[in-house]
């Protein structure tokens with residue numbers, strides 16, 4: 001082929017593949033067979049292999065998602081926060097929401113749009129000049145994770161925007177929507193997992209979330225995910241459409257799928273009728289809907305109505321009631337958690353609840369089992385709602401035959417045989433043996449997991465093997481594995497052992513926050529771990545901290561602070577930390593200690609009123625981070641008063657004393673400059 005031939009062949013293949021993919025995944029109307037599709041894809045890959053310089057980021061081949069070397073997902077800041085919606089639960093609360101929107105807009109009538117709410121994982125897709133550039137998870141609404149490679153494997157996400165009839169290609173657009181798993185795909189996936197002896201996912205939302213956050217995009221590709229759009233975050237290059245409904249039409253023209261049958265309404269009564277209609281449909285659909293979203297249609301009125309306490313006031317979600325079904329309890333099984341808690345789970349006769357097969361339900365603790373008098377063999381009412389783990393609502397006592405077996409929690413740990421204990425006032429029974437293999441295993445799984453030390457290639461199964469072989473008794477042993485023997489393990493080999501050793505070495509560089517999150521300090525998850533790291537900057541300083549000092553960390557509650565101090569007072573924990581330090585694991589985050597001057601050192605801030613994008617404690621933490629002092633009352637010494645919504649007497653006092661008053665935005669730009 002001449003160079004020109006190669007170009008035109010590539011262009012044709014790419015156009016065809018994109019169109020076929022769109023017809024298949026979005027329109028659900030394929031015009032070619034799967035074999036034809038595959039053949040074209042193979043040809044494209046062959047040509048691109050021979051001409052790597054011609055591979056473009058928007059080529060359909062890029063959906064295959066080459067394995068990347070990344071070990072964690074990079075953070076992505078959302079230029080426009082991804083706020084969550086308020087909920088309404090019935091006609092009355094829907095009308096109350098409408099009344100508030102009417103008052104805020106200053107008008108009686110407004111058009112509304114309804115869409116079914118598919119239960120999935122919100123993501124933001126940024127397209128630059130029509131090409132997918134970045135895809136990020138919602139995260140906390142302000143900062144998400146970059147999962148672009150994984151999103152590219154989802155066929156209903158266009159890699160390049162389609163040519164639209166009524167709109168040009170925007171220079172930049174952020175498309176928002178939901179990644180979800182169809183019910184049929186979910187059930188099939190769970191069947192496959194169970195056939196290979198794995199743990200099934202609890203619901204389609206869980207499985208979508210788990211699939212999207214796979215490190216290896218090829219794994220995501222193997223999971224059947226879908227995407228639908230529900231709005232844009234922003235649009236550059238031309239003015240955005242005037243209404244939400246038209247925005248959806250524009251997105252359809254760009255090649256996206258919306259949730260089915262979005263509808264415009266002229267009254268709130270029509271909206272409620274529509275909500276009831278969707279409720280009647282939900283079992284019939286092949287995707288899980290947990291409610292109906294209602295938005296004010298006019299974008300201008302949306303702005304007028306605005307946002308309050310991090311929720312747009314111009315939209316709300318009607319939440320469906322939970323679905324209930326009856327089934328039998330076949331068994332009650334105990335697992336021992338990382339902190340030693342005995343967690344009972346009911347194994348159920350498989351039951352279809354709203355199109356999803358349910359096999360397990362959480363029983364929480366022994367009080368719950370006693371209160372509901374749940375016995376093995378009982379017929380029970382099970383419910384599932386949204387992303388909550390299925391629960392047993394009640395026992396149908398009339399259905400008892402007399403063969404049911406009452407359940408009592410084991411008096412001995414089912415794993416290590418130690419007598420179990422239950423403290424007064426606490427519902428949980430637990431195994432007090434800190435050397436209990438189950439606790440060590442669970443703790444280890446947590447330590448090596450992605451949110452903590454993130455040791456790639458050391459999965460739960462392999463870690464268990466090391467425990468069984470007696471190589472790992474505590475976290476410190478991970479850094480002292482007998483590598484020659486590891487290389488000889490069945491199914492591993494020198495190459496994998498070498499890679500694993502590299503990953504273990506690399507994990508020594510993890511931040512202090514991750515290390516703290518991994519240690520398994522009760523009540524200290526990722527968020528609290530990061531707060532502690534930011535405040536103390538080194539393990540040594542944190543170990544020496546008094547209860548009062550830990551309590552001073554913004555956002556740290558009394559129970560958490562006590563738990564932190566207790567943890568570091570325990571000699572066996574001290575021993576593990578010493579071992580980790582001796583192995584060369586990073587014990588400080590290298591940032592300046594908080595008593596060194598920051599850019600806002602000497603400035604005294606007072607916060608008042610309700611902030612829009614930050615909570616009070618987040619704002620305080622941010623300011624303290626930069627060296628500022630945050631005070632509770634306004635005086636002549638106050639440098640700035642930050643006033644949010646409904647700021648009261650403090651703002652008045654500031655005016656009186658001539659203290660500058662900042663809006664939240666002013667404060668944020670000050671922080672950015674600092």
Ligand SMILES: [Zn+2]
Pocket residue numbers: 336413414415416417418431432433436437438
């Ligand atoms: Zn035990």
